[in-house]
Amino acid sequence: MQQLYPKQEINANSAGNITGLAFYLDSSATIGDSSNWTVYLGHTTKTAFISGTDWIPASQLTQVFAGTVTNNNGKVEISFTTPFAYNNVDNLVIAAKENSQSIDINNFDEVFHVYDHIPNSTLYYKGDQMVIDPVSPPGGIRANYKSAITILGLTSSTTPACPFVVYPINNAQSIPLSPAIKWFPVSGADSYRVSIGTTPGGVDVINQQVVTTTDFSPSIPLNPGVNYYLRVTSVSAGVNSSACTDIAFKTVPPIPVNDAxxxxxxxxxxxxxxxxxxxxxxxxxxxxxxxxxxxxxxxxxxxxxxxxxxxxxxxxxxxxxxxxxxxxxxxxxxxxxxxxxxxxxxxxxxxxxxxxxxxxxxxxxxxxxxxxxxxxxxxxxxxxxxxxx
The missing domain is CATH 2.60.120.1220 (Jelly Rolls)
Structure with missing residues (x-):
């Protein structure tokens, strides 16, 4: 299984060493037949897998753990023998391989806690009586959820994470004049601020409007055929996220002269x-x-x-x-x-x-x-x- 965690979601204060991971599951879950793990980490620019065979090559991953894991009152925590140096520039891929040919009755996504995130941000293969070779994995299944984890060793930013905007995507074309802007929630955020301008970083259309949900649509339609720049930041206890990037998009063109x-x-x-x-x-x-x-x-x-x-x-x-x-x-x-x-x-x-x-x-x-x-x-x-x- 490979799972993608964007840099903005990790929200580290700076580059640093990842010393371990913690996964969460039901405290009563039995994982005795699924406890022999090998874990890999790597840097990537991907935010989603484009197909069931779009695995990140094993040559681009670093093995950080191999051994037996246990369910300790709802947590599986693993410590790395050698820390992984995260550059705080790229996204992070976390890959895990279970080495036993038998499986527990529970399925991974029924026991380990997961959350909805970027579509196709997880790619996995699941099958009994088969141990996968990470160098040549079979076709897998993509999922729109991923494991709830704690990344150990990194120092968190003093500001909340920047939201990941789902719609519109960066450099999108022909966006409606009243777009239904959406983003994923940020842990700990109590509100968000939305800005839209006609120049990078601009606020001439909407200036840091406070939103308490994870969606927004301008009350006044945008103009057709115009390049806009969207920025969404999160707010936690009065502290605003910093260094959030713009999402550039262009609205639908004007009605054609030969429309009628x-x-x-x-x-x-x-x-x-x-x-x-x-x-x-x-x-x-x-x-x-x-x-x-x-x-x-x-x-x-x-x-x-x-x-x-x-x-x-x-x-x-x-x-x-x-x-x-x-x-x-x-x-x-x-x-x-x-x-x-x-x-x-x-x-x-x-x-x-x-x-x-x-x-x-x-x-x-x-x-x-x-x-x-x-x-x-x-x-x-x-x-x-x-x-x-």
């Missing part, structure tokens, strides 16, 4: 190409479009004038996109659209292509939006290409 049919962008020369980077802010206007039998969301709009030729319309997404678009083509006018054709053949991230014949002098309107027929689903970045055949 009346603002459709005119394609006048071909091939025509346009990348819609602000599609995430498209609105559903008067609701889903039911002009064709296969209904769709009202996304963003384009227009061209037919000349009797055939035209191919294609929507492509950037690599890694999960946006699932539908293309709808109509003629008539924005107040009285007539279905020409629509296409939704692929799934998320898959390009859609449609070819239509045109009548000279007729206006054709193209809508590219989410394929959803009855609910308002968000659009995302795409590129439209219109080619005359």
């Amino acid at each position: 049919c009346s603002g459709a962008l005119l394609a006048s020369s071909f091939p025509y190409t346009y990348t819609q980077n602000d599609a995430v802010s498209a609105t559903n206007n008067a609701g889903n479009i039911n002009v064709c039998s296969d209904a769709m969301n009202d996304g963003t709009w384009f227009k061209f004038i037919g000349d009797g030729s055939q035209y191919t319309i294609k929507a492509t997404m950037p690599s890694g996109s999960t946006f699932d678009p539908q293309i709808g083509v109509y003629n008539g006018n924005c107040n009285n659209l007539v279905c020409v054709n629509t296409v939704d053949n692929g799934g998320g991230g898959t390009a859609e292509t449609i070819t239509i014949p045109t009548v000279a002098g007729t206006d054709y309107y193209i809508n590219i939006g989410s394929y959803e027929e009855t609910i308002d689903a968000p659009e995302d970045i795409f590129t439209i290409t219109i080619t005359k055949l």
Whole structure:
């Protein structure tokens, strides 16, 4: 099992030697068949495991303990023969291997005390009759909780720990204008202070607003398409945490100019190409479009004038996109659209292509939006290409 403890959660006053660890469990728990431990420590920049095989290599870990542990009235305390020099710069990984082929009836997470923290901050493998080789471990299971521990030997900071902000993550894009900011609670904190500015460390939007919960949303919506800097600090007995870092994020872009049919962008020369980077802010206007039998969301709009030729319309997404678009083509006018054709053949991230014949002098309107027929689903970045055949 490997578990990640961020530097800010450790909250040491300075670099120093870790001399041992204390784990906590039910005082009546039996661990006789799970008492042969090997423990490793290491430095890491990880805050979460990205998969069940994302183990930190054994070569990056230092063995700090090997021996038998006991449940001493609800505590398992181990002392290191050689202290581990923690640099107070990186995060800490604590890895433990149980060496017995038999196991106790209790499961680890049912006996040892755990707490919810960063999603996927624990990676473990559990199986009877099998001793794991830490050099080549099998695929494991990620968890959103980790062991409640005491790290022995380090001198704690004189100020409370900085909260770990869960949302938004640093450098996040397209954050809503009224974001539901969330962070993990800090042990001993009785309140928190939230600041938001348009410059690093700035407080021009929100200036150290006191919050007694672990979530916050601005009472006045933020502005679209703006870079903001968020800082959350904790307060314990009137003492504020120090040296907390900013979380940078950018809000959703303004509503696209071609959000409505009346603002459709005119394609006048071909091939025509346009990348819609602000599609995430498209609105559903008067609701889903039911002009064709296969209904769709009202996304963003384009227009061209037919000349009797055939035209191919294609929507492509950037690599890694999960946006699932539908293309709808109509003629008539924005107040009285007539279905020409629509296409939704692929799934998320898959390009859609449609070819239509045109009548000279007729206006054709193209809508590219989410394929959803009855609910308002968000659009995302795409590129439209219109080619005359």
